[in-house]
Amino acid sequence: KQEVTQIPAALSVPEGENLVLNCSFTDSAIYNLQWFRQDPGKGLTSLLLIQSSQREQTSGRLNASLDKSSGRSTLYIAASQPGDSATYLCAVQLNTDKLIFGTGTRLQVFP
Amino acid sequence: EAEVAQSPRYKITEKSQAVAFWCDPISGHATLYWYRQILGQGPELLVQFQDESVVDDSQLPKDRFSAERLKGVDSTLKIQPAELGDSAMYLCASSPGGMGTGRNEQFFGPGTRLTVL
Numbered sequence: 052k053q054e055v056t057q058i059p060a061a062l063s064v065p066e067g068e069n070l071v072l073n074c075s076f077t078d079s080a081i082y083n084l085q086w087f088r089q090d091p092g093k094g095l096t097s098l099l100l101i102q103s104s105q106r107e108q109t110s111g112r113l114n115a116s117l118d119k120s121s122g123r124s125t126l127y128i129a130a131s132q133p134g135d136s137a138t139y140l141c142a143v144q145l146n147t148d149k150l151i152f153g154t155g156t157r158l159q160v161f162p
Numbered sequence: 163e164a165e166v167a168q169s170p171r172y173k174i175t176e177k178s179q180a181v182a183f184w185c186d187p188i189s190g191h192a193t194l195y196w197y198r199q200i201l202g203q204g205p206e207l208l209v210q211f212q213d214e215s216v217v218d219d220s221q222l223p224k225d226r227f228s229a230e231r232l233k234g235v236d237s238t239l240k241i242q243p244a245e246l247g248d249s250a251m252y253l254c255a256s257s258p259g260g261m262g263t264g265r266n267e268q269f270f271g272p273g274t275r276l277t278v279l
Contacts, residue, residue, distance in 0.1 A: 055204070085267070094168075094253055095205070095270040140204055148193060148257065148266045149218060152204030 053078045057141055057153035064160055066133060072126040072156045074141030079119045085150070086115050086126050087140040095140065099126070131160045164188040166271035168254050174277045180242035183274045187236070187256030194231055195268065196239050199251040211237065244278045251275050 054077045064070060074084075083102045087095040099108045099115040101124070107116040112129040128135060138157045142150040167186040175181050187194050193212055197205035208227065210218040213234040222229065226245070231237040241248055255268040 082266070087270075092251075092275065094166075094272040095255075097267065097269065100267050142204070144266065144268075147210075147218060148268075149207050149210065150195075150197075150205075150268060152206070154202070154204050 053081075053143060053145065053151045055141060055143055055151050055153040057139075057156050059156060060154070061157040062159070064131060064158075066131060066160055066162050068131050068160075070128040070131055070158070072128070072139050072141075072158075074124040074126070074153055076122045076124075076143050076151075079122055080146075081119065081143040082146050082148070083144045084115075084117055084124050085142045085144065086113075086124075087142065089138045089140060089155070091138075098139075131158075133160050133162055136160050166254055166256055166269055168252075168271040168274055170274055171272060172275045172277075174279065175244050176279050177246055178243040180240065181244055181276065182241075183239045183252050183254075183276075185237045185239070185254030185271060187254070188258075188269055191256035191258050191269075192234075193257045193259070193266070194237050195255040195257075196229060196237070197253040197255065199253060199273075201250070205251075205253055208239070241276075244276075246278050249276055249278045 058073045085100045086098045101117040114127040117124045138155040140155045142152045196208045199205040208222045209229045211231045229239045251273045253273045254271045257266045257268045
């Protein structure tokens with residue numbers, strides 16, 4: 052059974068720091084991996100999608116890497132801003148299109 | 163920009179009552195998903211539709227939950243009767259293609275926050 056774990060569960064940093072959020076999964080047979088952002092009480096916003104054949108994707112200050120063989124992904128946030136404060140969720144997609152989510156990392160960036 | 167629509171945004175009900183949630187996916191998206199997210203946890207898939215057909219409802223509590231997508235467009239998720247443990251965020255998502263097409267990035271709606279008293 053596929054399980055997804057995210058570390059740390061919570062993170063509080065001053066503005067301007069570079070951050071790394073970690074995601075690990077138990078079964079390397081995945082179709083792709085997505086990183087989402089969720090603001091309190093809101094839905095999910097897709098940040099990055101990495102196909103299983105890719106090793107990384109970049110969007111602005113965000114960079115996500117994928118190492119299928121070791122069952123790991125990292126989300127790198129450069130020069131963090133207070134507006135980045137949110138919960139970040141990692142999800143692996145199976146070949147049935149089903150997403151299996153981690154429990155998230157709650158990020159707070161203070162001025 | 164096209165978005166997934168959900169209503170209502172918030173619902174408060176008493177246990178044993180019936181509730182229903184509605185989702186309108188992005189136009190042209192073949193696959194529709196309903197997820198449940200308990201506070202502090204990641205979302206969990208309840209049911210997945212490919213057009214009007216159910217392809218995965220293995221985690222749907224079928225004694226009280228039902229879902230339909232009659233014309234392969236919008237969808238309704240119903241709970242009857244509601245229980246205290248059903249309090250959660252119910253999220254709808256859609257993706258453009260079917261299984262194995264590679265067009266499977268999921269786009270989420272704003273969710274319905276259900277509170278059962």
